[in-house]
Amino acid sequence: MVSAAVEVNGTTSLPYGPEPQGILVFTSDMHFVEFLHDPRIPRFKSDERGRGTDEENRAVMAGTLALYGRYTVDGDGNFSGNTVEGSSFPNWIGDVRTTNELTMRVEGDRMIENFQRPGGARVTITFERAR
Structure with missing residues (x-):
């Protein structure tokens, strides 16, 4: 299960739809990968990834996010930040995020990511x- 919400000036939106899907993986060699998407995004009429219409491509960009990179932990083994090495939003490539912008909190079987x-x-x- 995944839930995702964005709040701007007190208004909340659900950019990946009401029932988003995705995955977040942390590896033991300090890498991560995160993928989110709105499963309601319609298939491309052309059935070819590189031949989407403007509308189809806009829907994919608005309803998906993929990124990967390296993460760090502090001396106590707690998440302390990450560096984005690749992203479906190229403006984030190279970003270094510390716990000033990004926090991860574990509550039982859930991990809550907060990003400012x-x-x-x-x-x-x-x-x-996942089980």
Whole structure:
């Protein structure tokens, strides 16, 4: 289960739809990968990834996010930040995020990610452990 919400100036939106899907993986060699999407995004009529219409491509960009990179932990083994090495939003490549912008909190089988975007938007994503 995944839930994702963005808050801007007190208004909440669900950029990946009411029932988003995705995955967040942390590896033992300090890498991470995160993927979120709105499963309601319609298939491309052309059935070719590189031949989407403007409308189809806009829907994919608005309803998906993928990123990967390296993460760090502090001396106590707690998450202390990450560096984005690749992203479906190229403006984030190279970003270094510390716990000033990005926090991860574990509550039972859930991990809650809170990210404060530089422009003021606050993003909360909750991932549930896969069984």
